[in-house]
Amino acid sequence: MQAAVIDPQWRPGLTVPAGLARRYGLEHFQAIEPAARARLLPGPEPADPSGPLAWDLLYWNEPELYDRLTEGEPLHPDLLARLPLEGASVVDVGAGTGRLTMLCAARAARVYAIEPATPMRALLQQKINGRRLANVEVAAGFSDALPLPDASVELAVSASAFGADPRRGGEAGLAELFRVVRPGGHIAILWPDDPQWFIAHGFRYQVCEGALEVRFRDLDTALACAEIFYSDVVVSHVQQSHRPIVPFELLGINPPRDACWLDVTKP
Numbered sequence: 001m002q003a004a005v006i007d008p009q010w011r012p013g014l015t016v017p018a019g020l021a022r023r024y025g026l027e028h029f030q031a032i033e034p035a036a037r038a039r040l041l042p043g044p045e046p047a048d049p050s051g052p053l054a055w056d057l058l059y060w061n062e063p064e065l066y067d068r069l070t071e072g073e074p075l076h077p078d079l080l081a082r083l084p085l086e087g088a089s090v091v092d093v094g095a096g097t098g099r100l101t102m103l104c105a106a107r108a109a110r111v112y113a114i115e116p117a118t119p120m121r122a123l124l125q126q127k128i129n130g131r132r133l134a135n136v137e138v139a140a141g142f143s144d145a146l147p148l149p150d151a152s153v154e155l156a157v158s159a160s161a162f163g164a165d166p167r168r169g170g171e172a173g174l175a176e177l178f179r180v181v182r183p184g185g186h187i188a189i190l191w192p193d194d195p196q197w198f199i200a201h202g203f204r205y206q207v208c209e210g211a212l213e214v215r216f217r218d219l220d221t222a223l224a225c226a227e228i229f230y231s232d233v234v235v236s237h238v239q240q241s242h243r244p245i246v247p248f249e250l251l252g253i254n255p256p257r258d259a260c261w262l263d264v265t266k267p
């Protein structure tokens, strides 16, 4: 792990792939429940589905597709090794379909997986039931209104979910993380979209060394995901290699190997 210059590459949460934007129409906004709609859509009119909300339309309409995209997209092992999980109570904010939740559950005493999108929570709960995990509790919630008491966890984590935008957390979300983490505990924001914002709020920024690659479950999934989420270059790579494996350099996005860390000291 080394202190690093911020990777200038495209960050997925900030830009919408053309294939994803094309996928949704105004009717897909219907799937978003009122509490989330009120946060995502400020006015009475549905927003343009080709804008940044296309990611939310994916979470609310096609959680399986999100899961297929991310199941072979590894968080860097050194980031995970650094998390002080052993015996800890942990909150995973914006847990999605559980990419980080599951890894935390293997080492932590208890994991609270907080996720606003009902379809994503349902898929996560299905995985937890299938693996008979007794130490994970899935709950509805937003980063700026976590359903947890004050000082109830030692560690707050979030992967590719929490950020500066008030719709993703913002100042109110940060205050909420401080509220639920005990003094002496820690906050770890993995694969952040806007590391500068966290650095301005006193976080340390670190990036792990080494290249990463995405390993889709099979060739069909790799091709489908390449067409929806990536470029023609990625589609050609999968077609020509006949392998469902794509290096991050080819995807053109920063790999999931950076994080912003903060030790919580205030009572």
Ligand SMILES: C[S@@+](CC[C@H](N)C(=O)[O-])C[C@H]1O[C@@H](n2cnc3c(N)ncnc32)[C@H](O)[C@@H]1O
Pocket: 059, 070, 093, 094, 095, 096, 097, 098, 099, 100, 114, 115, 116, 117, 120, 141, 142, 143, 144, 158, 159, 160, 161, 162, 166, 167, 168, 169
């Ligand atoms: C890119 S996904 C990341 C999911 C998971 N952490 C992972 O690593 O795969 C972002 C997640 O954040 C959730 N989300 C969006 N806005 C949120 C908010 N205000 N508070 C908490 N979660 C939010 C979305 O529903 C989605 O599941």
